[in-house]
Amino acid sequence: MKPLTSGRLAAAAGIGNEKLRFYEREGLVAEPPRTESGYRLYPPQTIDRLRFILRAKALGFSLAEIRELLSLQDGGDKAEVHRITRSHLEEVEARIRDLQRIRDVLADLESRCSRRGPVHTCPIIRALADGNEILEESPR
């Protein structure tokens, strides 16, 4: 396969040209060689690198984490990969717990609110106004 122009590479990865340039600025994709006239010519493996990025994003890794994972990909420390994954997993689990707490409160309030009558009798509004049964911890 031959080198790809930025447009072809972006299309092959299913992203836009600007996003590709953004990833280059962010150091996720290496600066490719250029033609005489300044056009970027990407080696075809860059598609795999982009796919790697997109999959990691789908798993909720931040671009900073992805940058780390990429740097480990070719000859890094397995324990490091582990550490990053573990840390991300813990964050995800914490976020799930936060959201479940929120969901429980909301579901409870909702179920206890009859759809009729004056609004100030609504448990949702009352809970917000009076503060009973609402929690201290912060969601992100």
Added chain:
Amino acid sequence: MKPLTSGRLAAAAGIGNEKLRFYEREGLVAEPPRTESGYRLYPPQTIDRLRFILRAKALGFSLAEIRELLSLQDGGDKAEVHRITRSHLEEVEARIRDLQRIRDVLADLESRCSRRGPVHTCPIIRALADGNEILEESPR
């Protein structure tokens, strides 16, 4: 109780002065009367309004949703309160499902990665590089 200056009100609600001004600009807190010299003088009930805002935030409502809830608080439609809560609840539930899917993939990959050996044999890196067992749906 007497009217409060912005600093006292902010302190009473446990927030900073600038945040208070921000909420005023955003229409969550009404513009209070002023002294001759332009100082804001808040009616003491404003503390309750701020607490309402903070509680709703703790439940993950956006400022736009909170603005709606506040406007319904004094004489709105109960069905509307319901609608907003329901819609937020559904969002929270969707987010939980996304994160659980992510958690499951991460936990599985992590458990299958021995901490030794070359990095390219690590299922985490392999999954990202080769794309097997990763999902299509996007998290937000």
Added chain:
DNA sequence: CTTGACCCTGTACCTCACTACAGGGTTTAA
């Protein structure tokens, strides 16, 4: 040889919810 599709750089803008000044004026306690 012209037209349109492509590529370049740089900068500005988007969302969300703040946060941080700069450059003043006012109030209060010692």
Added chain:
DNA sequence: TTAAACCCTGTAGTGAGGTACAGGGTCAAG
């Protein structure tokens, strides 16, 4: 009376992850 502590306005910056031009240059088909 003077210094600290407070208040005002307006504007700009943060972080994350992009998106959208403007104002050019280049390449391929007809």
